[in-house]
Amino acid sequence: MAIFTVVAGARPNFMKIAPIIHAFQKSQAEGKNLQFRLVHTGQHYDKKMSGDFFEQLNIPEPNANLGGGGGTQAEQTAAILVAFEKELMENRPDLVIVVGDVTSTLACSIAAKKLQIDVAHVEGGIRSGDLSMPEEINRMVTDSITDHFFTTSEIANTNLRKAGVAEERIHFVGNTMIDTLMAQMPRFKKPEGEIFDHLEPKEYFVMTMHRPANVDQENSLKAMIDAILAGTGGLPIIFPVHPRTAKNLQNLGINAPNLHLVEPLGYLEFNYLVKNAKGVITDSGGVTEETSVMNVPCVTLRDNTERAETIHLGTNELVGTDPKKLKPFLDKIMAGEWKHYQGIPLWDGKTAERIVDVLEAQYA
Template identity: 45%
Template sequence: MPDLVLHVTGARPNFPKAAPVIRALADLGVPQELIHTGQHYDEKMSDVFFRELGLPKPDVNLGVGSGSHAGQTAAIMTGLEEIFLSRNPGMVVVYGDVNSTVAAALVASKLQIPVAHVEAGLRSFDMSMPEEINRLVTDRLSNLLLATSPDAIAHLGNEGTDPDKIHLVGNPMIDTLLANVDRFDADRARTEYDLGDRYIVATLHRPGNVDDPADAAALVKAMHAVADQAEIVLPLHPRGRARLEAAGLFDHPKLKVIDPLGYVEFLGLVRGASAVVTDSGGVQEETTMLGVPCLTLRPNTERPVTITHGTNRLVTREALPQVVADVLAAGRSETWPTPPLWDGHAGERIAAVIKQYLRD
């Protein structure tokens, strides 16, 4: 079907980005189907997002599950090839930088199906990150490059990308945040986890922090020093959990380790926090919009706009305890800058670009 749009999602970060695009295309009368690869497959990492964000039930769920990067990507590619051949879509839309993203771009490109990449042009310039490889490959193969920020436009330009492919559309994940912000209940989160007025939320799962036992031990030492200053709530990703537990993460009485949360519950917790400590990409953007100080435990970020136009800063493990002390002493600002076009209408702009491409 030449005007059919197939959306490929697979992991927790994809769902808030896809929801506003799917809604906006539906409003324009564009036929579409949603494919869930099953890269993230448990209740808190996947199913709850479909309920909370009003996403339609996936037309196809490949159920690939976990595995090595090569094994998981190969399984997704095999499943998607069959679907793309049977559906013959006019466009495949991919989101972010996970293995499902690059797998879909590879399969669609080899079948001569146009690809639109939502969140194109982000760069950490750190080739040790699997996500950076996924970004580079996906952008190189895509026909529409839908960028969230001006720095992404600059990266694509520096790489020699045809400017006619590039569109600054804003950030659809922020559409989802703004549409749901009244549901983010900080008071309920405090009651649920028996927290005082001052607490910190942490999310930690990057290989550079949790894969090597020495890195995990250094991270746990830093987090315990932070917990000496304020309670920490850490919804712990399955990745690295055993290694962090072995390093003694659970041993501090003021560090509450909990299971991953759904979208609304997690952002309710974040909204009331004095600070967030993270190595996630999406959390840097969410805290930027909510005005919560964000301390990113990484040497780089593919989202520098959250530093120049938000509340984010890069911090080393060694410096973290003192930086947290400074943040707690300063308190949260009443006003803060936010990036251009992060206004709740990115989904509509993306849908308009896609519809125009299909028409042309």
């Protein structure tokens, strides 16, 4: 019997593990001899960032919650390392499955390898080349000790080959986040609230910003918000906002009537808004994947991306962090002249099934 421990910690992880859990459950129902244990590191620990996602995505209650949230990145890494080591010593699996590029991904990979337990990295091999991003360090360290790489694109495969990873350890399977998107799209629902009742399809923008480079420098934040307001023609802008960013905006006195700061939204509500938006303005990597598959125009407020396929084949454009460069992109969205989704290989909703097939062949 094969035993797998699946790790999730932060909000983006939940969309990535949900289809893997469902594929495991399907395999078990077919009589396959495998077991999985779900461990939540607690990196994101409030209801909106965690609980709602488990309910909406039909993820079972975790077998363990490590309570590793809060503190600096180093404190979080250390807390998760200590707690996950204990978890593994008490419930030793054949393989630990980590996803994405968050602190939990790094900490749990290290803890597993120190105990001589194999690690599989879902979304392995992606790179931005920007070492100022904690996520890039997490990716590089995790991939340096990973045994099996489940990749989302040929670009990721090439990165791994260049790093000397043997071909038999690279498994090009697609994108589990798109599995979740396709499975949940019929269930998308309009958020509750007066603001949302007055939105017309394709007549508003959705915005997300969370990276310190964009939200922690007040002058830069003000300049970017001003540029966004100037380029969106007075259309409503829905901005699910982190409390820290909301405070910064309040300090700057930004209070445009069409800029709506709202609480973080559940998965089904947020993607309902994205699917029906005229365009999305973001600094998130995952959102660029979802907008591409839903054929929604997307501009990314970053100088680099680890998801270049969303630019080459998707609906994403890399604008950078200079507000002066934003206007031509917004002009194209407003004029209805944006590029369309070309289709990204294996982003077909069947990625998790391919992952479980590989794991059964390797471990069962």
